[in-house]
Amino acid sequence: MAELDKLLSVIENPTRRRILEALVREPHYPLQLSKELGISQQAVMKHLKVLEAYGLVRSYREESDLGGPMRKKFYPALNFTIVVDVSPNLFSAELISRRDNVLPEYGRGAERDDDFEENVKALRQKSASIDAQLEELRHQREKLIREKESIMDEANRLMTCMEDYQLRRIMYEFISHPEMELSDIARALSIRDEVVIHALKEWLRSKG
Structure with a gap:
């Protein structure tokens, strides 16, 4: 972050x-x-x-x-992209770096283009095609975000039975970010690894 x-x-x-x-x-x-x-x-x-x-x-x-x-x-x-999602049940902020992209070479004069008009037309068509694909991806992403919001809404309802605030914080991250290890959750919440492990063990024991 x-x-x-x-x-x-x-x-x-x-x-x-x-x-x-x-x-x-x-x-x-x-x-x-x-x-x-x-x-x-x-x-x-x-x-x-x-x-x-x-x-x-x-x-x-x-x-x-x-x-x-x-x-x-x-x-x-x-080269980078920043994606931020905010809703009543979801907050996510992500930096996507694209450092491997080659930057244009500036400071060099352009060569004469005898087919300038045709090239401009072709570039506009390619740009329009890419914009259409990006728009479709945005629609797909919006649908997935709504599904994720629904999941987290249900998770929040499940966690209302938990009296311990720290445990609710841990469980929210545990459900919201399934790709994260327990150590990652601890780092995200600025707490010790053993606190996360102990809290989850105690909760599982209480349900057993």
């Missing part, structure tokens, strides 16, 4: 999100971002330093079109 918390603390700022949105389109230098976002270069540089410190952007230098000093252009440098 530590890495997720750091990333959320960075991208919660709307100006930084606007900067990232601009950089995704193409690399920008601070003056460009200042004009596009309507804020000072000083403010832009402040946000870029934060983004750079957390590895979300990098930079390279290129010659100025006006013959001035070399200028620094920034581009996005981290």
Whole structure:
């Protein structure tokens, strides 16, 4: 969760999100971002330093079109997805890193494309196809999330018979995250492993 918390603390700022949105389109230098976002270069540089410190952007230098000093252009440098689910019976926050993805090579001039119009049309069609598939996946995911919510709603009703608060916390994690080992549950709840093991053993013994 530590890495997720750091990333959320960075991208919660709307100006930084606007900067990232601009950089995704193409690399920008601070003056460009200042004009596009309507804020000072000083403010832009402040946000870029934060983004750079957390590895979300990098930079390279290129010659100025006006013959001035070399200028620094920034581009996005981290691939990740954040998924957050919140409902009365479910909370989940997950960071999915895709660090193995190869970043585009910036700073190189593009070659002339004689079939520009056809290529644009083909790219739009591919993009539309991918968007349609992603939308279908979202619908499937929403259905599964509703099923998980139903499971946790039933689990919460079952746990109302447990008087011990600590045991209810442990059982919630035990049911909600079946992939987790007992040591993982202990770490997630910031309690000792033996506390989790003892609580579950005592509960099973009481039911035996």
